[in-house]
Amino acid sequence: MSENFIEVKDLHKSFHVKKQSLEVLKGIDFSVNKGEIFGIVGFSGAGKSTLVRCINRLEEPDSGQVLIGGRDITSLSKNELNTERRRIGMIFQQFNLFDSMTVKQNVLYPLQLTGMDHKSAEAKAHEMLSLVGLSDKCDSYPGELSGGQKQRVGIARALANDPEVLLSDEATSALDPQTTLSVLDLIKEINKKLGLTVILITHELEVIRYACDRMAVMEDGRLVETGTVKEIFETPKSETAANFINVFNKFRSDN
Structure with a gap:
């Protein structure tokens, strides 16, 4: 895992x-190796969510570059970006599922947007739901699921277009x-099985320690410090x- 697959260069963003x-990102630089789980931790208000949303241009950065596999995401046209986003899956804190759709319909949704034929899309949705352990919930609605199950649906949907990045x-x-442990175990499993490169944003240090290679x-x-999880835990600078x-x-120690 030595190839820089994601490179963020001098990224700035103000609101x-x-x-x-209000300057939220003040010249962010970092790289993520192919197939790595890379964690970014910070207290509330540090700019973490803005950073991750700039990586796939859900937020438009003011300046700087985001390169994924050598391609500059920040220079793409709207149509080019829509195509490129198929390589980038995303999961959210609040799941962002469609409550009026079944579990299977939620996973089918991004496949339908790409114009995939119905038979292939159905097969792919079933494959993804099997991968996340929810084959028996295809016809359930999000309101009938636990939080962990909802996040698994979110992961299945994020993986539907075979992204290279999560x-x-x-x-x-x-x-x-x-439930956090079970979701992290799933992310680690699909990272190994599919070779996904993962950027994991959190304010929970135990999540970083459990799941990430570098942080x-x-x-x-x-970004005030970057290194392996072991280095930063043992000798924070x-x-x-x-x-x-x-x-x-x-x-x-208290527990």
């Missing part, structure tokens, strides 16, 4: 609120600890990383 400019934006934050620590719109680890260790 304009009440005639004032972006996870606080995908376990709304789940209980046991970055984010504070106030900047930034005050932010040290604070995270101190809190993490205190929770562990």
